[in-house]
Every structure is written in C-alpha cells, then in structure tokens.
Amino acid sequence: MVRRVEITDAATDLVARLQGIHGALMFHQSGGSCDGSAPMCYPQGDFRVGPQDVPLGEIAGCPFYIGAAQFEYWRHTQLIIDVVPGRGSGFSVEAPEGVRFLTRSRVFTDDEVSQLEAAGPPLRAA
Amino acid sequence: MYHEAIEKVSKQVLIRDRYDNFIGGKWVAPSEGRYFDNPSPITGKRLCAVPRSADIELALDAAHKAKDAWGKTSVAERSRILNKIADKLESNLDLLALVETLDNGKPIRETTYADMPLVVDHWRYFASVVRAQEGGISEIDAETVAYHYHEPLGVVGQIIPWNFPILMATWKLAPALAAGNCVVLKPAEQTPLGILVVMELIADILPPGVINVVNGFGVEAGKPLAQNKRIAKIAFTGETTTGRLIMQYASDNIIPVTLELGGKSPNIFFADVADADDDFFDKALEGFAMFALNQGEVCTCPSRALVQEKVYDRFMERAVARTKKIKQGHPLDPTTMIGAQASNDQLEKILSYFDIGRQEGAKVLTGGKRAQLGGEIAEGYYVEPTIFEGNNKMRVFQEEIFGPVVSVTKFKDDDEALAIANDTLYGLGAGIWTRNGNRAYRFGRAIQAGRVWTNCYHAYPAHAAFGGYKASGIGRENHKMMLDHYQQTKNVLVSYSTKALGFF
Numbered sequence: 001m002v003r004r005v006e007i008t009d010a011a012t013d014l015v016a017r018l019q020g021i022h023g024a025l026m027f028h029q030s031g032g033s034c035d036g037s038a039p040m041c042y043p044q045g046d047f048r049v050g051p052q053d054v055p056l057g058e059i060a061g062c063p064f065y066i067g068a069a070q071f072e073y074w075r076h077t078q079l080i081i082d083v084v085p086g087r088g089s090g091f092s093v094e095a096p097e098g099v100r101f102l103t104r105s106r107v108f109t110d111d112e113v114s115q116l117e118a119a120g121p122p123l124r125a126a
Numbered sequence: 127m128y129h130e131a132i133e134k135v136s137k138q139v140l141i142r143d144r145y146d147n148f149i150g151g152k153w154v155a156p157s158e159g160r161y162f163d164n165p166s167p168i169t170g171k172r173l174c175a176v177p178r179s180a181d182i183e184l185a186l187d188a189a190h191k192a193k194d195a196w197g198k199t200s201v202a203e204r205s206r207i208l209n210k211i212a213d214k215l216e217s218n219l220d221l222l223a224l225v226e227t228l229d230n231g232k233p234i235r236e237t238t239y240a241d242m243p244l245v246v247d248h249w250r251y252f253a254s255v256v257r258a259q260e261g262g263i264s265e266i267d268a269e270t271v272a273y274h275y276h277e278p279l280g281v282v283g284q285i286i287p288w289n290f291p292i293l294m295a296t297w298k299l300a301p302a303l304a305a306g307n308c309v310v311l312k313p314a315e316q317t318p319l320g321i322l323v324v325m326e327l328i329a330d331i332l333p334p335g336v337i338n339v340v341n342g343f344g345v346e347a348g349k350p351l352a353q354n355k356r357i358a359k360i361a362f363t364g365e366t367t368t369g370r371l372i373m374q375y376a377s378d379n380i381i382p383v384t385l386e387l388g389g390k391s392p393n394i395f396f397a398d399v400a401d402a403d404d405d406f407f408d409k410a411l412e413g414f415a416m417f418a419l420n421q422g423e424v425c426t427c428p429s430r431a432l433v434q435e436k437v438y439d440r441f442m443e444r445a446v447a448r449t450k451k452i453k454q455g456h457p458l459d460p461t462t463m464i465g466a467q468a469s470n471d472q473l474e475k476i477l478s479y480f481d482i483g484r485q486e487g488a489k490v491l492t493g494g495k496r497a498q499l500g501g502e503i504a505e506g507y508y509v510e511p512t513i514f515e516g517n518n519k520m521r522v523f524q525e526e527i528f529g530p531v532v533s534v535t536k537f538k539d540d541d542e543a544l545a546i547a548n549d550t551l552y553g554l555g556a557g558i559w560t561r562n563g564n565r566a567y568r569f570g571r572a573i574q575a576g577r578v579w580t581n582c583y584h585a586y587p588a589h590a591a592f593g594g595y596k597a598s599g600i601g602r603e604n605h606k607m608m609l610d611h612y613q614q615t616k617n618v619l620v621s622y623s624t625k626a627l628g629f630f
Contacts, residue, residue, distance in 0.1 A: 028367045029367070030365045030366055030367035030368065031365065031366045031367075031388075031525060031526070031551065031597070032364075032365040032366040032369070032387045032388030032389070032425075032526050032551075032552065032597065032598070033287070033363070033364060033365050033386070033387055033388020033389070033425040033526055033528065034287045034288065034289060034314075034363065034364050034365055034388065034423075034425070034528065035364060035365050035368070036364075036365035036366065036387075036388050036525070036526045036528065037365075037475060037479075037525045037526060037527070037528075038365070038471075038475065040367045040368065040371075042371075046371075047367070047370070047371050047374070048374055067366065067367075069551055069597070070366075070551060073519070073521065073524040073525075073551070074521065074524075074525075077482065077521060084470065084471055084474040085470050085471070086469055086470050086471025086472075086474070087165075087315055087316050087469050087470070087471065090344050090348075090364055090365065090367065090368030090371070091344040091345045091348055091349045091352075091368060091371060092344070092345065093345050095315065095343045095344060095345060096162075096178065096343045096345065096346060100471035100474075102471065102474050102475060102478060103478065104478050104481065104482075105478065105481070105482040105485070105521065106482075106485065107482070107485045107486055
C-alpha cells in the first residue's frame with residue numbers, strides 16, 4: 001500500500017517528545033504565505049477538520065490532514081515530514097523547542113500513481 | 127560590517143541585550159521569567175533576548191483600562207498623536223532601518239528607502255484620513271432620520287508577520303489607533319526587535335495601554351490572544367492553516383477577523399512589451415525581477431511569470447540576464463539588492479522546493495541553490511535568485527515558496543493567460559504588462575485577485591486597498607476604508623414626529 005505521507009526518524013522522535021508535553025497530536029498541512037507550506041502540529045482536536053479536508057494518513061500516531069483544494073495540486077507527491085532547526089510557525093506546538101517540522105516531497109512513480117488510483121479517491125474528513 | 131552596525135545601534139541605546147514586554151506604557155518582565163534568543167539572519171548569531179511569555183491577560187487588562195479614554199479622545203487629538211509618532215520615527219529613520227535589517231536580514235537599501243518611509247507615511251495617512259471620515263444622516267421620511275456613527279471596536283488583537291515586521295505592524299496599528307481602538311500586538315517570534323525599538327521611541331507619545339506588545343511563541347502567546355473573549359477583533363497575516371484556526375477561534379467568540387494569507391501571484395507579460403527595446407521594455411524586465419524583492423518574502427511576490435509564446439525566447443533571454451545582475455551580498459552593504467532569508471527553517475523550505483521542482487521536471491534557468499557568501503556572513507541564510515521553467519500544474523507554480531524564486535511558463539493568447547493566472551488557490555496580487563490599455567483594463571478586472579498591478583509591481587501606497595480573493599484571506603488593509611474594519615456602525619434612528627403610529 002502506497003503511503004501519501006511519511007515521517008523521518010528525527011521527526012518521529014520529536015513527535016514522541018511533544019506527545020509527552022501536549023498529549024495526542026494532529027497535523028494539518030498549510031499553504032500560502034509567511035510560514036506557509038509548513039506542516040502544522042496541534043493538540044488533537046484543536047484544529048477542527050471537516051469535509052474540506054483530506055486525511056492523508058497517519059504518522060507517529062498522529063492523523064495528517066491537508067485541505068481538499070490544496071490536495072488536488074499536491075496529490076502527485078508523497079509528503080515526508082522532517083524536522084530542522086528553526087523558529088516559529090503559526091501555533092504549531094514544536095516552535096518553542098527551537099525546531100520546525102518541514103515538509104519534504106517526492107514525486108510518486110507511475111506504478112505508485114496506478115496503485116493510488118486503483119485504491120480510489122481518498123476519503124474526506126467528517 | 128555587522129559588528130560596526132551592532133555597535134552603532136547599541137550606542138544609541140536602541141538595541142538592548144534583553145527586552146521585556148511593553149504593557150500599560152511600561153516595560154514589564156515576563157511573569158514566568160523566561161526569554162529566548164533572537165538571532166540575526168545576517169550571521170545566524172544572537173542579536174538580543176526577548177520574552178518567551180504568555181502575558182496576554184496582563185496586556186488585555188492594560189488595554190481595557192485605556193480603551194474608554196482613548197475611544198473618547200477627539201479625532202483631532204488622536205490624529206495629532208499619530209502625526210507625532212510619524213515625526214519621531216522619521217527622525218530616527220536611519221537607525222530603524224538598520225535595526226530592521228539586523229532583525230530580518232533584508233538589505234539596508236530597502237529598509238532605508240522603502241520600508242521605513244512607508245511606515246512614516248502610513249502613520250501620517252491614517253492621521254489624516256480619520257479627520258476626513260464622516261458619519262451619515264439618512265432622511266427616512268420627513269420626520270424620521272437615521273444617524274450613522276463610527277465607534278471604535280474597543281480592544282483588538284493583532285498578530286504580525288516577520289517579512290516586513292515594522293511595516294506590517296504599522297499597517298495594523300495605524301488604522302486601529304486612528305479609529306480609536308487599543309491594541310494587544312504579538313510580533314513574529316522571528317523578528318521581534320524592530321517593533322520593540324519602535325515602542326521604545328514612541329512610548330512617551332502614547333497614553334499607557336493604547337498599544338501593548340507581548341512577545342512569545344505563537345502557540346504560547348498568539349493562541350491565547352486569538353482565543354481570548356476580551357478582544358473585539360483579531361487581525362492576522364500568515365498562512366492558510368493558521369488563518370483557518372484563527373477563524374475557528376473567532377467563531378467561538380463571534381468576533382470579526384481580518385486575514386491576509388498569502389498568494390501565488392501571476393505576473394503576465396504580453397508580447398507587445400517587446401515591441402520596442404525602450405524604457406517601457408526595461409521597466410517590464412525590472413517588473414519580472416521583482417520576484418527577488420525582499421528575498422521573495424512577500425505575500426504578493428510575483429512568483430509565477432506568464433510570458434506570451436511569440437516573444438518568450440527573446441523576453442526570457444533578457445529576463446535571465448537581468449536576474450543574474452541582481453547583486454546579492456551583505457545586507458548592510460548599501461549596494462546589496464538581495465539579502466538573507468529571515469530564518470533557517472525558511473531557508474530549508476526553499477531548498478526543499480528546489481528539490482521538488484527538479485523532481486517534477488522544472489528546468490532551472492538560473493540559481494537553484496543556497497548562496498555561500500563567506501566571511502562574517504558565512505552562517506547566514508542566503509539563496510540565489512532562481513528561475514524555474516515549467517508548467518502551472520507543478521508544485522513550484524502552486525505553492526508559495528516565500529523565497530527569491532519565480533516559476534515561468536508561456537501562454538498563446540488572452541484566454542490561456544487568464545486561465546493560467548486564475549488556476550491557483552490564491553488571489554492576492556497579480557501583475558499585467560502591456561502597451562495596450564484596453565487589454566490591461568480587461569485583465570485587471572478579470573483576474574481574481576485583490577490587487578492587480580498594471581505596468582508596475584510591488585508598490586504599496588497607503589491610499590490603495592490591499593487584500594485577497596479566494597484563499598488569500600478576508601478583509602482589506604490600507605486605504606481610508608480600513609478605518610471601517612476597525613469600527614462598529616452605530617445607527618440611531620430618530621422620530622421627530624409627536625404623533626402615535628396608530629397601530630395599537
């Protein structure tokens with residue numbers, strides 16, 4: 001099964017540490033300005049997802065969402081959530097640790113695209 | 127150069143080693159006693175420490191204490207105070223420019239000749255237009271009159287981005303104060319210094335509590351501000367997910383929001399720009415190179431260039447040459463045109479887009495890597511101005527990279543140009559370059575964006591409304607109409623008749 005979102009080991013470790021501070025967490029992929037195109041990490045349920053969001057999968061025990069309209073432009077790529085030293089981004093919970101989650105990307109191979117297409121359109125959040 | 131600059135501003139007591147929050151007209155240490163280091167993107171080294179605080183309630187106490195008196199202060203007096211702020215900032219313009227460059231990494235040329243003069247002018251603009259604002263008298267019938275008054279909202283929350291820290295704070299503060307509101311403001315944690323220096327300069331001009339500045343991280347200070355039931359409005363500049371979250375919080379309190387959430391602005395060059403190799407063509411080429419302004423860290427960065435097919439090769443040859451002439455270097459060198467990205471994570475994000483752009487098959491016409499400048503700025507965050515060539519479905523055409531990166535594609539005719547221009551989630555800015563006035567008008571109206579620069583780009587006068595269509599946000603900034611965004615409408619409906627209606 002082809003995964004639409006993956007996470008690096010370093011980011012997995014950070015998520016575990018943050019879960020110790022904040023409890024269950026979730027991700028939402030942002031777009032647009034300043035801190036845009038950054039994955040935002042929130043306490044589970046803090047950001048209300050709805051039918052305009054696509055759940056891309058689960059990383060380190062956290063559901064990962066992207067806006068449905070943005071998904072249409074991003075769907076040919078796998079997202080790989082990494083972490084780098086950095087400062088702040090919206091209300092994402094890792095900022096005070098002096099690090100930022102970062103979305104790296106990989107273009108799916110033709111074979112992966114066929115598999116994803118065979119699996120049908122991804123669900124929407126409720 | 128960096129050390130001389132630090133020494134210069136330190137001597138003026140403008141940069142302190144450690145700052146506090148500015149609450150109720152005083153510098154107040156964070157209640158939990160925590161601070162974080164603020165590095166300069168020029169060198170990657172520590173510039174000063176600022177509070178890592180969550181003192182939103184303290185700031186709101188001070189703002190609420192000040193709001194009745196400030197709201198009732200005459201317009202003439204509020205205007206006088208705003209003008210005094212403008213004068214004070216203007217007389218310290220060079221130092222503020224230096225501070226902003228140290229804090230953000232943008233070239234001193236821009237802070238000196240663009241950011242700071244605009245800051246001064248926006249204060250003056252709102253000092254002026256508020257005096258020209260009028261309520262309304264509507265005659266409903268011969269004996270009934272509807273009076274409309276502007277009233278301040280009260281206390282508002284403002285969250286400031288890091289790309290033009292002092293200017294963006296001014297865009298929000300000047301109209302809010304002119305309209306009679308008190309403010310709790312959170313600077314971006316990447317660039318807190320400039321706003322703190324501004325507060326130091328204007329502290330004794332403003333009544334205590336009218337502006338309160340709380341520093342800290344978004345999750346610790348921004349979130350409790352946005353969620354707070356004691357604000358009457360929240361204004362935010364940033365990205366879409368945080369924008370949605372702020373709207374969710376605002377919906378809990380049923381308060382209005384202004385959101386400015388970025389874009390992927392098309393810059394459209396019609397074939398007729400190349401009809402002659404004259405001043406206008408030269409101006410259009412400069413318009414293309416505008417993607418590198420402020421290191422591309424502008425919500426309206428013309429990050430998609432659409433060039434008409436029949437002149438594509440000729441135009442791009444000149445456009446690439448123009449881009450290669452952009453002088454990258456030490457932000458404090460007055461001849462530098464492009465400086466440092468504002469933070470390490472921004473640098474990493476831009477590099478990640480170079481990777482995805484190449485994977486998707488976009489061709490790099492110039493740039494495409496981190497710039498290694500050596501010397502004292504070797505550890506700073508520098509990126510080469512970069513041109514990608516590809517198609518509008520690629521991610522580098524669809525997501526705001528917020529770096530000095532433009533993605534170029536070609537179009538055949540007007541219909542295709544418009545289709546590509548509008549094929550984006552965003553709608554903040556756009557540029558049109560043509561010698562044909564009729565086409566310019568049609569495109570100006572047809573592009574789904576809040577600001578369509580026509581034969582110009584990246585001008586930000588106070589007297590022009592700025593804001594987004596589509597996912598680029600809600601509301602506007604600047605222009606006199608901005609006063610309305612910070613005011614309630616009070617209608618007093620008066621009957622001057624002494625007769626009963628006869629209903630009961």
